[in-house]
Amino acid sequence: MAIDKAQREQILESVDRLVRDKIAPRAAEIDARDEFPRDLYKAAAELGLFGLWIPEEYGGIGPDMVTPLLISERIARVSASFSLSFSNCGDACTPIVIGGSEALKRRFLPGIAAGEIIPAFCLSEPGGGSDAAAITTRAVRDGDHYVINGRKMWITNGSIAGVYTIFAKTDPDAGHKGVSAFVVPRDTPGLVIGRDETLIGLHGSPTTELTFENLRVPVANRLGEEGEAFKIAMETLDEARLNCSAMALGAATSAVEQSIAYAKERVQFGKPIIEHQGLQFLVAEMATGLTAARALWKESIRKLERGRTREASVHAGMAKLIATDVAMRVTTDAVQVFGANGLSRNYPVERLMRDVKAFQIFDGTNQIQKMVIGRYCQKNGLPLEEGIDL
């Protein structure tokens, strides 16, 4: 059962306290040390936040689509990196919620909801990024098991996860219909955890390479039927795109707010720089872009809440495209507003700019969003509803 409005308000109030008292004071340090903040993950778990994606019968308080998006947005205002640490749990456990057998759900979901088991979503590979159907990791049936061999790249929380949802080809000739997914605990022999990447931003959120060397996984750990996993991955990605938008909008909001405050304080040519029209126009464009992106994001959430239609999925892609492009632009503009101070680690806007770049790349790059939106328009015209939604 979805949580009601009053419960949502209560949760968001507790998140605001967590953000103010625990995450904000640590954000710069997490970035500088590039270390996953286990204490914050535990603090989020104590509020029950990882249970939001998980039904009550498996230890959660959900599933609820909207509340996690609002939480991601709030956390990203102070730490985009920890916002990803929080929300990646949703991306990674949703395939189990959608496609897991009763036994798999009972085995893994309560630990994930309690924050004791961190899940990871393992789709991308060195040769299969945007073209996810081109993955080459292979799962070959051997009696009651599959034997998995291959390599994954860019896996969020790959080095710290307790359970991995691994996408692999069970039929290499069947394109996306040959993709199956498996739930694999960390201690399974043959699961080799590689190094974490050093990225320009999102420090503190590990992004890891994984190798599978004759990894033996029971057939019972497969999600859904053989060949059904691509659908599970795409369904998961609709919400992930709205979440990516949430993180981008949170960071962008912070960038615009900080820019306004700084421009009111900083004096050049005898007056606050916000009183110079050239800079005031820049702030106006930042605020307008952000407001437009936020409106589309909310509309896309409403559409997906009403039903998982093709149109709702295209809208989620549109929201992701606009929100992340706006976030990249306004965080870069924020650095401009701050002048040389904007480049300094003594001010948080350079971190915002470094962090949001990844949002244009993961959960489907913005070129891939355009490809999907364009193909939809070619076939169906504009993805608008009849009448005006007011």
Ligand SMILES: Cc1cc2nc3c(=O)[nH]c(=O)nc-3n(C[C@H](O)[C@H](O)[C@H](O)COP(=O)(O)OP(=O)(O)OC[C@H]3O[C@@H](n4cnc5c(N)ncnc54)[C@H](O)[C@@H]3O)c2cc1C
């Ligand atoms: C911080 C971070 C965390 C991530 N976490 C995860 C995770 O947890 N799990 C996971 O599975 N993956 C994860 N990823 C991987 C991410 O999903 C991929 O990086 C993404 O799908 C793009 O793939 P790629 O990097 O291989 O780029 P490529 O696919 O090689 O694309 C390179 C460029 O070519 C463009 N391009 C490609 N094809 C087309 C086309 N047909 N038309 C026009 N342009 C095109 C792209 O838009 C891009 O600009 C993560 C990535 C990052 C950066």
